[in-house]
Amino acid sequence: MLVxxxxxxxxxxxxxxGRCIKGGGPFAFKMAHGLEIWDYASQNLEFNKLFNGGMACTARVVMKAILTGYEHGFDSIGSLVDVGGGTGGAVAEIVKAYPNSRVSILICRIDSDCIKILKSCQKVIPEKSWKIIIVDIVLEPNGEGILDDTGLVFDLLMIAHASGGRERTESEWKKILEGGGFPRYKVIKIPTIASIVEAYPM
Structure with missing residues (x-):
């Protein structure tokens, strides 16, 4: 990731x-390269390999914390779809720990269309007892969380490199989840910068 x-x-x-912030867009990566990061990566194999390698490395580190801190969270899951899974680094770690799980990877661009993605997920979840698991940073509303300074750095990285993505507080997640059809949720803290948001349909 550092490389x-x-x-x-x-x-x-x-x-x-600065120009991106003052002008309100387009996003900084597109200003620098004329393409959004995903399009740039698809046309530049060297960068694509570096990007996917960095994300996979991060996934291995974060997944160790998830599998430790989210004890029994995957116990009852027989089938798992990884939305935004890149090359599958995260699900590979889950399959190692839960070899009987059937895993699919759905690669997509998660940006301001989070609600649309959640609505699509909600349509295919057949039972109220089923859930979605979001692994992302959940900022404290007052900015005083122990890792919030680091979370805000990630927020800046999202502005610089992504297309509309950002880190959110719990109330901001709540609004997105409700809009996407998942009004019941809980935030589970784990020993890493990210948290687990476990959400259930109506």
Missing amino acids: MKNHPCLMAPWHYF
Whole structure:
């Protein structure tokens, strides 16, 4: 991840950061390269390999914390779809720990269309007892969480490199979940910067 984030392709957007904030867009990565990051990666194999390697490395580290801190969270799951799964690093770790799970990877761009994605998930979840599991940073509303400073750095990274993504507080997650048809949820803290948001349909 460190090598990836210091690659010239990902350093260049920071030179457009102020202009991006003042002008309200397009996003800094697109200003620097003329393409959004996903399109750029699809056309640049070297960067694609570096990006996927960095994300897979991060997934291995984070998944250790998830499998430790989310004890029994995957026990009853027979089938799992990984939305935004990249090359499948996260689900590979889950399958190692839960070899009887059937796993699918759905690669998509998660941005301001989170609610649309959740609505699609809600349509295919057949029972109220089924759940979605979101692994992401959940910021404290007053910014005083023990890892909130780091979370805000990730927020800046999202502005510089992603297309509309950002880190959110629990109340912001609540609004998205309710809009997507998952009004029942709980936030589970685990020993890493990310938290688990476990949400259930209506």
